């Protein structure tokens with residue numbers, strides 16, 4: 587890596603932290619139908635955050651995870667989401683900086699995944715309006731980017747949506763309850779659009795593996811486990827390792 591590339595990567599990481607901070611706001615406010623404008627407040631006492639408190643991660647460390655005014659606990663989810671966004675924006679740049687359209691597609695995709703993960707963590711919903719805003723963006727960029735042929739994306743979207751739809755019907759019959767939400771099904775349509783039909787199943791498989799690992803290691807006692815963060819993580823991993831896995835499978839078969 588050249589010095590210039592290091593500097594750009596560092597700059598993008600910091601910008602990504604600020605974007606992550608904004609995605610926290612979007613993911614929390616959209617399901618509650620609150621305006622995205624206006625500064626963040628402490629949910630407990632309504633104290634409006636100052637400029638220093640708004641700096642991603644640093645603000646959290648500076649406040650030691652507590653509201654400056656009422657000392658109530660601030661969720662560690664905020665700085666974690668900020669860091670993940672910054673990290674993913676930066677690492678994608680390292681891999682994709684020679685193909686700017688694909689890079690923009692991937693950071694738009696990461697943005698979507700962070701926002702819906704936040705909404706799922708706080709309210710157990712995937713807001714339709716977020717999916718509707720991202721659909722034309724991702725579709726346009728998938729068509730414009732030369733990395734995979736555009737119809738691979740379209741077929742991927744149909745397969746992603748269709749497969750999850752069938753799984754939800756199966757789940758309803760088998761377990762007599764809603765196992766997959768409508769939001770998850772629609773989200774997989776968008777994931778298929780970005781990944782293409784070659785990689786969509788690897789993302790489903792990885793989401794399952796991450797989910798199982800989480801259960802096995804942390805043994806959560808909560809009644810509801812938000813699954814969208816695992817879907818998001820599975821999709822991002824599949825985006826980067828999927829093509830290698832496909833090549834590996836082909837080598838074994840041929």
Ligand SMILES: [Zn+2]
Pocket residue numbers: 628629630631632633653654655656657658
């Ligand atoms: Zn407070």
